[in-house]
Amino acid sequence: MTSKGSTAFHIACCQGKLEIVKLLVGEPKTQNQLNANKNQGTGFLKACYFGQYEIVSYLLEDADSKGIEIKSSNHKGSTALHLACWQGKLEIVKLLLEDSKMKYHLNSKDKDGWTGFHSACAHGQDEIVSLFLKEADSKGIDINAVTNDGQNGLDIARGKDHTKIVAILSEGDIRKSVFEFGGRSLFSQFSQKYGQLKYIY
Numbered sequence: 236m237t238s239k240g241s242t243a244f245h246i247a248c249c250q251g252k253l254e255i256v257k258l259l260v261g262e263p264k265t266q267n268q269l270n271a272n273k274n275q276g277t278g279f280l281k282a283c284y285f286g287q288y289e290i291v292s293y294l295l296e297d298a299d300s301k302g303i304e305i306k307s308s309n310h311k312g313s314t315a316l317h318l319a320c321w322q323g324k325l326e327i328v329k330l331l332l333e334d335s336k337m338k339y340h341l342n343s344k345d346k347d348g349w350t351g352f353h354s355a356c357a358h359g360q361d362e363i364v365s366l367f368l369k370e371a372d373s374k375g376i377d378i379n380a381v382t383n384d385g386q387n388g389l390d391i392a393r394g395k396d397h398t399k400i401v402a403i404l405s406e407g408d409i410r411k412s413v414f415e416f417g418g419r420s421l422f423s424q425f426s427q428k429y430g431q432l433k434y435i436y
Contacts, residue, residue, distance in 0.1 A: 242265075242271050242278070243255070243259060244256070244259045244268040245268075245277075245278045245281055247259060247290075248278035248285075248287060248290055249285050249287075251285070253293060256278075256290050256293065256294075260294075260301050260302075270302070270303070275310070276310075277307050278294075279291070279294050279303055279305055279315060280308075280313075280314075283315040283318050283319045283324065283331070284319070284321075284324075286319070288326050288330070291327055291330055295330060305337065306336075306337075306340050308343075308345070311345055312346040313345045313354075314343050314345075315327075315337075316331050316337070316343070317343075317349065317350075317351050317354050319331060319351070320351040320354040320355040320358070320363050321354045321355075321357075321358050323355075323358065323362075325360075325366070328355075328363050332366070332374055338374075341375065342377045342380060344382075347382055348381070348383035349382050350377070350380050351367075352364070352367050352376065352377075352380065352388055353380070353388055353391055355388075356389070356392040356395075356397065356400055356404075357391045357392070357395055357397075359392075359395065359399075360400075361400050364388070388400075389401060389404045
């Protein structure tokens with residue numbers, strides 16, 4: 236273990252060393268490394284953060300039998316989905332959305348009440364935001380969730396001047412009533428800053 240608490244498993248997951256990950260998962264002497272979680276999160280969280288597709292896919296498959304806690308979070312409460320959304324790892328997000336074990340954790344909130352959707356909106360990840368909107372109904376993703384500060388995805392994107400995401404959330408196949416918030420629709424809020432208003436019924 237390094238001075239920062241990283242194990243061999245953490246490092247292999249970060250660097251995309253799939254064969255080493257497989258060796259460590261199958262070795263009884265290193266089982267205590269698989270879910271070691273000091274500050275920055277587990278190896279699985281690291282793999283999601285760095286977009287290591289093959290490793291994430293391998294760890295998700297039969298995760299329970301491998302002893303991998305895929306629902307873990309780091310010291311800020313960020314889950315695998317938060318981290319993948321933050322870093323714009325679209326293919327990782329797709330893996331997580333498709334995995335049945337993650338079904339009831341797609342709306343998990345961190346210590347600030349942020350979901351993965353909020354994280355994508357905050358960091359300008361427009362492809363991921365579009366994916367969330369597309370899959371919201373089938374996956375049960377709450378695109379109207381608010382943070383501890385009472386902000387929704389559009390509030391966050393607007394505050395960061397992510398105009399493309401503001402447009403995505405204000406257009407597309409979304410009905411006006413979906414985004415009613417605080418007595419004003421998000422379309423009205425959008426128009427106040429950008430001078431555009433498109434009603435969709």
